[in-house]
Amino acid sequence: MTIDRGRLKNLLAAEQERFDTAHPRSRALFERAKKSLLGGVPMNWMVRWAGTFPIFVREAAGAHFTDVDGHRYLDLCLGDTGAMTGHAPAASVEAIAAQARRGITFMLPTEDAVWVGEELARRFGLPYWQTTLTATDANRFVIRLARHVTKRPKILVFNWCYHGTVDETFATVRGGAVVARDGNLGPPVDPAVTTRVIEFNDVSALEAALSHGDVACVLAEPVMTNIGIVHPEPGFHDALRKATRRAGTLLVIDETHTICSGPGGYTRAHGLEPDILTIGKPLAGGVPAAVYGLSAEVAERIRAATTVEGADTGGIGGTLAGNALSLAAMRATLEKVLTKEAYARTIPLAERFVAGVEAVIAEHRLPWHVTRLGCRAEYWFRASPPKNGAEAAAAIDPDLDRYMHLAALNRGILMTPFHNMALVAPDTTEADIDLHTRVFRESVAAILGS
Numbered sequence: 001m002t003i004d005r006g007r008l009k010n011l012l013a014a015e016q017e018r019f020d021t022a023h024p025r026s027r028a029l030f031e032r033a034k035k036s037l038l039g040g041v042p043m044n045w046m047v048r049w050a051g052t053f054p055i056f057v058r059e060a061a062g063a064h065f066t067d068v069d070g071h072r073y074l075d076l077c078l079g080d081t082g083a084m085t086g087h088a089p090a091a092s093v094e095a096i097a098a099q100a101r102r103g104i105t106f107m108l109p110t111e112d113a114v115w116v117g118e119e120l121a122r123r124f125g126l127p128y129w130q131t132t133l134t135a136t137d138a139n140r141f142v143i144r145l146a147r148h149v150t151k152r153p154k155i156l157v158f159n160w161c162y163h164g165t166v167d168e169t170f171a172t173v174r175g176g177a178v179v180a181r182d183g184n185l186g187p188p189v190d191p192a193v194t195t196r197v198i199e200f201n202d203v204s205a206l207e208a209a210l211s212h213g214d215v216a217c218v219l220a221e222p223v224m225t226n227i228g229i230v231h232p233e234p235g236f237h238d239a240l241r242k243a244t245r246r247a248g249t250l251l252v253i254d255e256t257h258t259i260c261s262g263p264g265g266y267t268r269a270h271g272l273e274p275d276i277l278t279i280g281k282p283l284a285g286g287v288p289a290a291v292y293g294l295s296a297e298v299a300e301r302i303r304a305a306t307t308v309e310g311a312d313t314g315g316i317g318g319t320l321a322g323n324a325l326s327l328a329a330m331r332a333t334l335e336k337v338l339t340k341e342a343y344a345r346t347i348p349l350a351e352r353f354v355a356g357v358e359a360v361i362a363e364h365r366l367p368w369h370v371t372r373l374g375c376r377a378e379y380w381f382r383a384s385p386p387k388n389g390a391e392a393a394a395a396i397d398p399d400l401d402r403y404m405h406l407a408a409l410n411r412g413i414l415m416t417p418f419h420n421m422a423l424v425a426p427d428t429t430e431a432d433i434d435l436h437t438r439v440f441r442e443s444v445a446a447i448l449g450s
């Protein structure tokens with residue numbers, strides 16, 4: 001099946017016009033914002049939405065939000081996992097409001113910190129925990145710690161990974177060499193100095209990359225989620241764990257997105273044994289909070305290799321990290337929102353999403369596929385699931401992507417930007433999922449002219 005690109009271009013132009021006409025208030029706010037905010041947005045990613053300008057949010061609850069023009073949307077983006085709990089989950093909001101009245105940040109612990117540490121240990125199986133404000137920070141700090149305790153200079157990541165704005169990870173392989181990812185702004189050093197990059201699921205490349213004895217840690221999502229969803233092949237995690245142990249390299253598992261697998265992430269669901277685990281985004285119901293967990297052995301090595309005097313200059317910081325508000329929010333969210341019962345609702349809904357999309361793909365014999373991980377699902381423009389980041393990246397189709405996103409947005413559905421991804425919140429309903437299937441079917445029919 002080939003897509004008529006001229007037709008797609010016309011469809012996109014029509015959707016663009018429809019979008020512009022429907023959002024006069026967002027457009028006016030964007031025009032005003034351009035005078036005080038770089039690019040008209042408070043944060044640079046917000047220019048990457050499919051419309052000519054971002055829609056401005058008025059309010060949100062559960063799986064829906066309303067924009068300043070009064071349109072109501074089904075949110076399948078959910079703040080790119082930051083709001084996987086649904087928007088404004090009641091238990092988190094109550095705890096946040098109560099803690100805000102009692103004080104927000106002290107640079108001293110509160111009792112909630114202890115509860116959170118105990119709960120994280122129970123969920124993920126690692127005994128010692130630290131808090132940061134973002135998953136990016138968690139990843140940055142554990143890379144430092146891994147280098148410090150192993151006395152090795154390099155880290156290893158998988159091609160097309162994303163772990164936040166972490167310098168060492170903005171690397172890719174081109175012609176066999178490690179180079180900066182396109183768009184990498186002002187890299188402090190050539191990433192080839194700091195980083196080895198191999199393809200996901202390639203055990204022999206892994207063994208070769210670790211054989212030099214200079215890799216402090218492997219930093220990996222257990223399932224890649226930032227270049228579509230790329231699942232590990234059977235036996236890959238076993239091989240990864242064995243190879244890292246053999247090489248004296250620490251294994252860091254980043255569960256920031258894969259927490260969609262279940263309450264203890266992919267790690268607990270699949271019995272992984274990382275030395276270090278990082279996670280951020282939805283942990284505090286949308287309030288900035290992230291954590292990293294350490295095995296007893298790594299914790300002991302850190303204790304032995306650090307001093308109290310150096311604690312404020314060691315490169316691990318954040319004045320607001322561990323603040324009372326984040327911890328109260330994390331406690332309430334872990335106790336009452338990101339529960340086993342919530343996953344029991346959201347995972348079947350993601351299965352329903354996949355069944356709907358799969359049916360449309362089959363009806364039209366499209367060379368596309370849809371993959372799921374827990375309550376996250378994503379369709380991708382290639383016939384079979386990719387084995388690694390390079391295969392997935394080769395199937396990116398920016399025009400098709402833009403059209404699918406904009407057509408969905410104009411029909412009341414927000415998909416995750418830079419992805420064709422849907423995340424399901426506890427408040428999402430079967431009717432919501434069926435709305436997506438209907439809109440997906442209509443969009444495909446429009447592309448094919450059928």
Ligand SMILES: Cc1ncc(COP(=O)(O)O)c(C=O)c1O
Nearest residue numbers: 134135136162163164254256257
């Ligand atoms: C797997 C993973 N780790 C870490 C991060 C960084 O999260 P944050 O931007 O909240 O620091 C992201 C962000 O998308 C991510 O996908």
